[in-house]
Amino acid sequence: xxxxxxxxxxxxxxxxxxxxxxxxxxxxxxxxxxxxxxxxxxxxxxxxxxxxxxxxxxxxxxxxxxxxxxxxxxxxxxxxxxxxxxxxxxxxxxxxxxxxxxxxxxxxxxxxxxxxxxxxxxxxxxxxxxxxxxxxxxxxxxxxxxxxxxxxxxxxxxxxxxxxxxxxxxxxxxxxxxxxxxxxxxxxxxxxxxxxxxxxxxxxxxxxxxxxxxxxxxxxxxxxxxxxxxxxxxxxxxxxxxxxxxxxxxxxxxxxxxxxxxxxxxxxxxxxxxxxxxxxxxxxxxxxxxxxxxxxxxxxxxxxxxxxxxxxxxxxxxxxxxxxxxxxxxxxxxxxxxxxxxxxxxxxxxxxxxxxxxxxxxxxxxxxxxxxxxxxxxxxxxxxxxxxxxxxxxxxxxxxxxxxxxxxxxxxxxxxxxxxxxxxxxxxxxxxxxxxxxxxxxxxxxxxxxxxxxxxxxxxxxxxxxxx
Amino acid sequence: xxxxxxxxxxxxxxxxxxxxxxxxxxxxxxxxxxxxxxxxxxxxxxxxxxxxxxxxxxxxxxxxxxxxxxxxxxxxxxxxxxxxxxxxxxxxxxxxxxxxxxxxxxxxxxxxxxxxxxxxxxxxxxxxxxxxxxxxxxxxxxxxxxxxxxxxxxxxxxxxxxxxxxxxxxxxxxxxxxxxxxxxxxxxxx
Ligand code: SF4
Numbered sequence: 298x299x300x301x302x303x304x305x306x307x308x309x310x311x312x313x314x315x316x317x318x319x320x321x322x323x324x325x326x327x328x329x330x331x332x333x334x335x336x337x338x339x340x341x342x343x344x345x346x347x348x349x350x351x352x353x354x355x356x357x358x359x360x361x362x363x364x365x366x367x368x369x370x371x372x373x374x375x376x377x378x379x380x381x382x383x384x385x386x387x388x389x390x391x392x393x394x395x396x397x398x399x400x401x402x403x404x405x406x407x408x409x410x411x412x413x414x415x416x417x418x419x420x421x422x423x424x425x426x427x428x429x430x431x432x433x434x435x436x437x438x439x440x441x442x443x444x445x446x447x448x449x450x451x452x453x454x455x456x457x458x459x460x461x462x463x464x465x466x467x468x469x470x471x472x473x474x475x476x477x478x479x480x481x482x483x484x485x486x487x488x489x490x491x492x493x494x495x496x497x498x499x500x501x502x503x504x505x506x507x508x509x510x511x512x513x514x515x516x517x518x519x520x521x522x523x524x525x526x527x528x529x530x531x532x533x534x535x536x537x538x539x540x541x542x543x544x545x546x547x548x549x550x551x552x553x554x555x556x557x558x559x560x561x562x563x564x565x566x567x568x569x570x571x572x573x574x575x576x577x578x579x580x581x582x583x584x585x586x587x588x589x590x591x592x593x594x595x596x597x598x599x600x601x602x603x604x605x606x607x608x609x610x611x612x613x614x615x616x617x618x619x620x621x622x623x624x625x626x627x628x629x630x631x632x633x634x635x636x637x638x639x640x641x642x643x644x645x646x647x648x649x650x651x652x653x654x655x656x657x658x659x660x661x662x663x664x665x666x667x668x669x670x671x672x673x674x675x676x677x678x679x680x681x682x683x684x685x686x687x688x689x690x691x692x693x694x695x696x697x698x699x700x701x702x703x704x705x706x707x708x709x710x711x712x713x714x715x716x717x718x719x720x721x722x723x724x725x726x727x728x729x730x731x732x733x734x735x736x737x738x739x740x741x742x743x744x745x746x747x748x749x750x751x752x753x754x755x756x757x758x759x760x761x762x763x764x765x
Numbered sequence: 766x767x768x769x770x771x772x773x774x775x776x777x778x779x780x781x782x783x784x785x786x787x788x789x790x791x792x793x794x795x796x797x798x799x800x801x802x803x804x805x806x807x808x809x810x811x812x813x814x815x816x817x818x819x820x821x822x823x824x825x826x827x828x829x830x831x832x833x834x835x836x837x838x839x840x841x842x843x844x845x846x847x848x849x850x851x852x853x854x855x856x857x858x859x860x861x862x863x864x865x866x867x868x869x870x871x872x873x874x875x876x877x878x879x880x881x882x883x884x885x886x887x888x889x890x891x892x893x894x895x896x897x898x899x900x901x902x903x904x905x906x907x908x909x910x911x912x913x914x915x916x917x918x919x920x921x922x923x924x925x926x927x928x929x930x931x932x933x934x935x936x937x938x939x940x941x942x943x944x945x946x947x948x949x950x951x952x953x954x955x
Binding site for chain 1: 780781782783785787788791792793795796797798799800810815839840841844845846847848849867869870871874875878879924925926929937938940941942944945947948950951952955
């Protein structure tokens, strides 16, 4: 007897229940892959040390360094000291913890190092049907391959290190159905910004989003990762996309993907993952992709977003909007286009994969960034950096006047010294425009790599279609 | 973790909605390897100006806020990053409960695991609380109620297991370790 039709999420969840939930206790959920980085792990390892506990499954745990890690080549490879002393200590601490607990570390000089959410898919260790967690909210990125992936806090990092499990209540499900063709110059970043604009920054709280529909099926894997990455910006802990031929083609041959007969077996299991016909979601949202324009944020959360051709909203009597406008130094009612910009940041786990670098390079090739503007290009991983260099993209960026850095989180959260100065405007391909996110007093406008590159050329917020 | 049963305190009010964890504790203070001392940086960019001087107009810097252990905030408190440094900073500063009409998922989990009680209230209660800073409130964790100055008891939702752990000082990791036989059985099946 076939059971009730199940969604992708329900299939992955059920396959990982060590014990189901009851009224009194949450489910015990098994974790297939635990990613660890330098900022949210030290206190977790300390807890294990205090209690004399080992890491239960070191082989299912992979560490790297990205958040407070420098992006300047000389500080990684050239023997120059890491500029921020406390960051250097944090990096040392991760090295010590991984050595002591037997956890594999893709360390400072590893050619597989990078932003934790970029290297998982890069290496092919992010796979459909897995449960993946990390002490970082953008773990939702990995859901693009059909994994259930979500961010956890440091206490939970310790739980997973010690038991390979988490105590979890089952979240609700939200289907975001997108149909229609994205117009030229409109990217996956614009799509997810439009979705967040519709849902609001708390709209997905308590839910796992599944992105569905023809538009989503037509996205390549890098684009799907951009979409799932920002699920948390709508409050959802996870975003998922059902695996398909695009997913399998992407994973085939990656360093840590299964091989030979194992690959065949894996793919046939992965084909069972997409939701059954008739499976029900708790909520649904429908969107027409063909109506979406290149999007850009004007305010201090990712839901404060307008088309690049649009106007900054008037605050009226809304204190929240008034405060955001005040922080941003922008005037309600004015067009967002042509707003002068000081910095362009092309990077982060949202938009620093190879296709993002290619699309920005397409705009920048043969052009120069505006006088007085700083542009930082920070690839998502060392693998992507090498790939970009093999394609000559580094030359395009350098000749345009941009800086070309080693991989890491960099200016996305400004922990490693890469920051935007107080009062300055940055158009960034990252995911958060919160007050001070890119540095105390920094003003962030989130946009796609195309919009960021076009803005770099003009020194003002620019509709990328004008330069394509 | 300190167990939690009851708490009576005046409220301190931050009316902003969508207060994200980057505001609660900015990233530049996260290059630490311990949990201690983060209270000094709580809401750093709102509390201090560029030169590090206290901003007199920020609510936490007012004399009336001293000793308040219940923070009332606008909708969707704690959104953004998963940094547990956010509840650590609040607790280190002396806050033991956060009240809002919406609290982000990861922050809520992190708070519960550290003995900071996330209290989600209905819209009218939320509005009343935002409009009455300094109100004396009593939080009863066993009953899962928040008592307003006029005696109204407002129930709030709390995950029963987290409630049990907080009330009895049960350590969740210790509990998870007692499930080891089932974890081993799962690993043999998988
Ligand atoms: S790039 Fe930004 S969002 Fe992504 S993991 Fe790093 S800090 Fe977080």
